[in-house]
Amino acid sequence: MPLEIAPHHESxxxxxxxxLQVRSWTLYVAATPFGLCRVTLPGESLDDDVKWRMRFMPSAQWRHDPGALETFTQQLSEYFTGTRQDFFGTLDLYGTPFQRAVWQALLTIPYGETRSYQDVAQMIHDPKAVRAVGGANHANRIPIIIPCHRVIGKQGDLVGYGGGLEVKQELLKLEQQTRRIFC
Structure with missing residues (x-):
C-alpha cells in the first residue's frame, strides 16, 4: 500500500x-487519528511548531504514545539503515491547496533522484511558481517522507532546506549510496 493523503477534516x-533516535539525530514524529502529520528534522522539536499547531490543531491534546507511531517510526528507522526506499500509510497534511499540490508532486520524485524547483513547478503545471515551490517545501511538516530534500537548484546546487544544507546533503548521500545496492 503506497502513501495516501487523508481527506480534509476538522481539527x-x-x-x-x-x-526516534537515528544516527546522531533526534527526530520527533506525530500523528493524528487520520494519519502522520509531523516529522521533525535534527535540531527541531515539536515545540517549534506552536504557530502551526495553534492554526491547525488548536484544541488537540498531545499524548506520548509510541505504539500509535510504530508503523512510521519503524519505516523511518529502516530508511536510515538503507533498507527502505518507499513509505506506506496515510498522511494528514495541513496546508493550502497549492502547498498540497507541491507535496503530492514531491512524492513522485524517486528515491535517490533529485528535481529542481523549476521541475517541480512544471510538475504542478505552474512553471512560474518556482519561488512558491520553495515556500511550500519550507512549509512541509513531514520531511523525509515527503522528500523535499530531493529538490535542488536549477544548476544542481544544494539550496534551501529547513534542516540545513548539511542534513540535506546527508539524506541525499544516504539515498545515492543505498540506491546503488537496490538497483
Whole structure:
C-alpha cells in the first residue's frame, strides 16, 4: 500500500507523538487519528511548531504514545539503515491547496533522484511558481517522507532546506549510496 493523503477534516482532538533516535539525530514524529502529520528534522522539536499547531490543531491534546507511531517510526528507522526506499500509510497534511499540490508532486520524485524547483513547478503545471515551490517545501511538516530534500537548484546546487544544507546533503548521500545496492 503506497502513501495516501487523508481527506480534509476538522481539527483533530488528539495527536500522538514519539521520539526516534537515528544516527546522531533526534527526530520527533506525530500523528493524528487520520494519519502522520509531523516529522521533525535534527535540531527541531515539536515545540517549534506552536504557530502551526495553534492554526491547525488548536484544541488537540498531545499524548506520548509510541505504539500509535510504530508503523512510521519503524519505516523511518529502516530508511536510515538503507533498507527502505518507499513509505506506506496515510498522511494528514495541513496546508493550502497549492502547498498540497507541491507535496503530492514531491512524492513522485524517486528515491535517490533529485528535481529542481523549476521541475517541480512544471510538475504542478505552474512553471512560474518556482519561488512558491520553495515556500511550500519550507512549509512541509513531514520531511523525509515527503522528500523535499530531493529538490535542488536549477544548476544542481544544494539550496534551501529547513534542516540545513548539511542534513540535506546527508539524506541525499544516504539515498545515492543505498540506491546503488537496490538497483
Amino acid at each position: 483533530p482532538d488528539m495527536v500522538y507523538w514519539d521520539v
